[in-house]
Amino acid sequence: MKFLKVITLAAFALCLVNAAQAQEKVGVIKAFLVKGDVTLINKSTGASEPLMRGREFNEGYTIATGDDSTTLLLFSNGASINVTPNSKFDITDFEQAAYDPALGSFLRLEKDPSMSQTSTFMEYGEVIGEVRKLALDKGSTFTINTPVASAGIRGTVWVVSYNATTGRFSTTNVQGDVTVVLPNGDQIPVPAEQSYVIINFEGSMEDASPEVLAAANAFVAQVGAAGISATVVNHASIVSGPNPSIITDNAGKVPSNSDPISN
Numbered sequence: 001m002k003f004l005k006v007i008t009l010a011a012f013a014l015c016l017v018n019a020a021q022a023q024e025k026v027g028v029i030k031a032f033l034v035k036g037d038v039t040l041i042n043k044s045t046g047a048s049e050p051l052m053r054g055r056e057f058n059e060g061y062t063i064a065t066g067d068d069s070t071t072l073l074l075f076s077n078g079a080s081i082n083v084t085p086n087s088k089f090d091i092t093d094f095e096q097a098a099y100d101p102a103l104g105s106f107l108r109l110e111k112d113p114s115m116s117q118t119s120t121f122m123e124y125g126e127v128i129g130e131v132r133k134l135a136l137d138k139g140s141t142f143t144i145n146t147p148v149a150s151a152g153i154r155g156t157v158w159v160v161s162y163n164a165t166t167g168r169f170s171t172t173n174v175q176g177d178v179t180v181v182l183p184n185g186d187q188i189p190v191p192a193e194q195s196y197v198i199i200n201f202e203g204s205m206e207d208a209s210p211e212v213l214a215a216a217n218a219f220v221a222q223v224g225a226a227g228i229s230a231t232v233v234n235h236a237s238i239v240s241g242p243n244p245s246i247i248t249d250n251a252g253k254v255p256s257n258s259d260p261i262s263n
Helices: 002-022 210-225
Strands: 024-026 029-035 038-042 048-050 061-065 070-075 080-083 088-097 116-130 141-145 150-162 169-181 187-190 194-199 202-207
Touching: 029 038, 061 070, 080 210, 116 210, 150 210, 169 210, 187 194, 187 202
Parallel strands: 116 141
Antiparallel strands: 024 088, 029 070, 038 048, 038 061, 061 088, 070 080, 080 116, 088 116, 116 150, 141 150, 150 169, 169 187, 169 194, 194 202
């Protein structure tokens, strides 16, 4: 009888473990649009491949872009990131709690559907992103790390850049809630349309440059044109900017092998 009781308790404990594991999963990233020479690198094995439109992957991968090459990544928590030319961007960790499939494809999510924790590392380059309303009450986080400082993103549209040659770090809050975290742990909130810049370990708050704001708006417009729900930010003072067609429907080097994005 005692032996049966032990077996029953063990089975019950296993069920609890399985239930807990079912509530957590590795988040999914999808290459929604790709242009030019974009490489996907498995950090564990070092294996690399051309990134193709529709390719899904998880944490533990690095995206490297060449000249005039870029990719738009969609995350299963509703976030989207444009990795710009000549950048190297790591998806270090991306965990997400399970959520109701009835909410639909993550391509159409307007907010974080469940607790998600995203940690990335930019070796060099620039990323422009939109993070939907994070489930902060459930413990959601979204962080862009660099060798100089980190950017804690709570939403909505932002730009982070790091020049490995000069050591220049910049975080721009286009709209939303962004905080720079220094190596000593100090946290510096970045107001909307402001940039926090670190040069030679000296930090300062500056007005966001028209070029950066224009790039962010071009990104948001491109996301909207792709049929993804997005918050469009308008800046009447911006009269020129980069060519928004830098992200196209082309799918890397082998367009014929590209799969359409499923809804």
